[in-house]
Amino acid sequence: MSNDARTDGGTVTEAGPGASAGLLSGLDAYRVLLYLGLLGMLSFFLIPIESGLVTSFKTASGVSGSLPFAPPTGGTFTFEKWRAAFDALGRGLINSALYAIPATVISALLGSFTAYGLTQSNWKQKYKAPVLALLVAGVFIPYQAVLVPLSQFWSMIPLQEWLGFLWALGINNDYASVIELIITHVAYGLPICTVLFRSYYKNMSDEMIEAARLDGASIRRIYRRIVLPLSGPMFAVVLIYQFTQIWNDLLFTLVLVQTESSAAAPIVLILAGLGTSLEGQDFALRMAGAFIAALPTLAVYIAFGEEFAEGVAT
Amino acid sequence: MxxxxxxxxxxxxxxxxxxxAEDGQRSGxxxxxxxxxxxxxDFVESSQFWLPPFLLVGLFVYGAIIWNLLISLTDFTGFGTPDYSDLDLQMYSRALADSGFVDAAINTFILLVGFTLVTLALGLGLAILIDRNIRFENTFRTIYLLPMSLSFVVTAQFWAWMFNFNNGVINIVITSLGLGRVDWIGNPDIVLWAVMFALMWQFAGYAMVVFLAGLRAIPNEHYEAAKVDGASTVRMYWRVIIPQLKGSTISASVVLMVFALKAFDFLYSLVGGYRPPNGADILATKMVREAYANLNWAYASAVAITLFVMTLGIVGPYLYYQYNRGNL
Missing domain, CATH: 4.10.810 (Virus Scaffolding Protein; Chain A)
Known part of the structure; x- marks a missing residue:
């Protein structure tokens, strides 16, 4: 890849240094080529998104009659697909938030606890190592390997009975799956949260903690007074990463909620079946739906891109 | 000794x-x-922090995997509960005789290797471009990483449209170059490569971020020394810089391979159902289909164990490598 780019660079440098030097003095041909490469990649990453965006505003005749990346013109412009997609997905937005937000907060907090208990406390490395190894390995587990037991487990737990008081309040009993999704996402999100916090706590200065220890502060007190207040930046990273992961996940919703006709169906589950029917595919509707489902994570990404990059790089 | x-x-x-500690507090x-x-x-006092989460993970991850292994040894199908009294390896021999399973295993392997290689290559190229002291570095980086923040369900919608036979961007570009249209999703010989391309689009930004961190960790003197020696830019990267990215390459590869094993969400959403396009069935999709569409629980568990062993083959050596370097 990089080789190709450089070779191209060489040829063009010989072909037209004069032209570019005249137009953009201070920029040599190599820099021009560099930026052309960067812009080329920019369009590679943006075209699928751009094509989806313009298509979502087209009528059926606009979709089949115009170029997929051309904006809708006059008669083929419509908000209809966005309205239809919002009607179908609106309840999914709320349902997704109902489990994604609590699961994100709980898994980040527990991840911080776990990393603290395994990093800044004195017990033998020999015994800590296997506990850590099991947690780190948990990051890489393919969830297919736990799906059948997971279904069995949740079918054995009488959640419907325990939550009887909620149904008595008039809440649809499909919402039991929200509780299942929260606990499941916390359990499977904990390993990555722990790993992220541990990488942060390992590099934290020991001085204050040592001083507090000499003063006889308990482990719990040290966490509350010193470690937790210093964990702010890492909480930002973990919360953003976890929220994106949980919001975007389809597999657990498919297994635990099962059908998009459930009152508690999350947005990804509804979107996965949107716009496909026996008569053919409604791509404008699918694109509009994709954008509505992506909006929360896109907003988080645009606002906190740095933290997101840090989360994925660790 | x-x-x-x-x-x-x-x-x-x-x-x-x-x-x-003991003397001060109590005797006996x-x-x-x-x-x-x-x-x-600190073992007992710190356990209030790490033990409950550890037990939760132990139950949901390791307990579930052992349970899954047990179910794979039964004949559990349909509704009801598994019968654990008669355990055998029948489901595994059934898998070996099932051509659908063998195809899915081969496809998984092709996707794993192909996707990882092309994504690493593109990610490395992007990282080198970004690392050349450019302006608007943050903007470029943010946009390259953008697809990574999207759900597989969302990107599958975009790529279903990109690969559309009549109106998709890819076929429009190809026909404008004078070539014939290609049925990217419908042709069983091509669909896996199309899926690989779409996944590369989604994850190249991730590889870029990892490589960029690796590039930034290389001291400037190494670049300078290569320049003084009169090496060309290509030679400098090939001989001096890229060999130093071994650590980044290993960790990015492992994470990418695990993403490839999880490509279920993408394939499910591409068609909106359990049956992926012909030629794109992987173990992850086959496992979920056998379990939740066909109710062949025991057989699905056996497929899942195969997938788990494949993952272990990749992740095990990686964790051992990290452990030996003291990174755990």
Missing amino acids: TRNTDTGDDSGDAVTDGGV FSPVAALNERFGS
Whole structure:
């Protein structure tokens, strides 16, 4: 890849240094080529998104009659697909938030606890190592390997009975799956949260903690007074990463909620079946739906891109 | 012999610590002191932080995998509960005789290797471009990483449209170059490569971020030295810089391979159902289809164990490597 780019660079440098030097003095041909490469990649990453965006505003005749990346013109412009997609997905937005937000907060907090208990406390490395190894390995587990037991487990737990008081309040009993999704996402999100916090706590200065220890502060007190207040930046990273992961996940919703006709169906589950029917595919509707489902994570990404990059790089 | 001395030293330290704490508080035998003496002075007190989450992970991850292994040894199908009295390897021999399983295993392997290689290559190229002291670095980086923040369900919608036979961007570009249209999703020989391309689009930004961190960690002198030696830019990267990215390459590869094993969400959403396009069935999709569409629970569990063993083959050596370097 990089080789190709450089070779191209060489040829063009010989072909037209004069032209570019005249137009953009201070920029040599190599820099021009560099930026052309960067812009080329920019369009590679943006075209699928751009094509989806313009298509979502087209009528059926606009979709089949115009170029997929051309904006809708006059008669083929419509908000209809966005309205239809919002009607179908609106309840999914709320349902997704109902489990994604609590699961994100709980898994980040527990991840911080776990990393603290395994990093800044004195017990033998020999015994800590296997506990850590099991947690780190948990990051890489393919969830297919736990799906059948997971279904069995949740079918054995009488959640419907325990939550009887909620149904008595008039809440649809499909919402039991929200509780299942929260606990499941916390359990499977904990390993990555722990790993992220541990990488942060390992590099934290020991001085204050040592001083507090000499003063006889308990482990719990040290966490509350010193470690937790210093964990702010890492909480930002973990919360953003976890929220994106949980919001975007389809597999657990498919297994635990099962059908998009459930009152508690999350947005990804509804979107996965949107716009496909026996008569053919409604791509404008699918694109509009994709954008509505992506909006929360896109907003988080645009606002906190740095933290997101840090989360994925660790 | 050496090992004995080591343990002796360790426990000696711990006894001293534990002893001090104990003397101040109580006399006589206490299970807390005994545990602390065995595992280290903070063991019991710190366990309130790490033990409950660890038990939760233990139950949901490791408990579930063992349970899954047990189910794969039964004949559990349909509704009801598995019968654990008669365990055998029948489901595994059934898998080996099932051509659908063998195809899915081969496809998984092709996707794993192909996707990882092309994504690493593109990610490395992007990282080098970004690292050339450019302006608007943050903007470029943010946009390259953008697809990574999207759900597989969302990107599958975009790529279903990109690969559309009549109106998709890819076929429009190809026909404008004078070539014939290609049925990217419908042709079983091509669909896996199309999926690979779409996944590369989604994850190249991730590889870029990892490589960029690796590039930034290389001291400037290495670039300078190569320049002084008169090496060309290509030679400099090939001979001096890229060999130093071994660590980044290994960790990015492992994470990418795990993403490829999880490509289920993408394939499910591409068609909106359990049956992926012909030629794109992988173990992850086959497992979920056998379990939740066909209710062949035991067989699906056997497929899942195969997938798990594949993952273990990749992740096991990686974790061992990290452990030996003290990174755990």
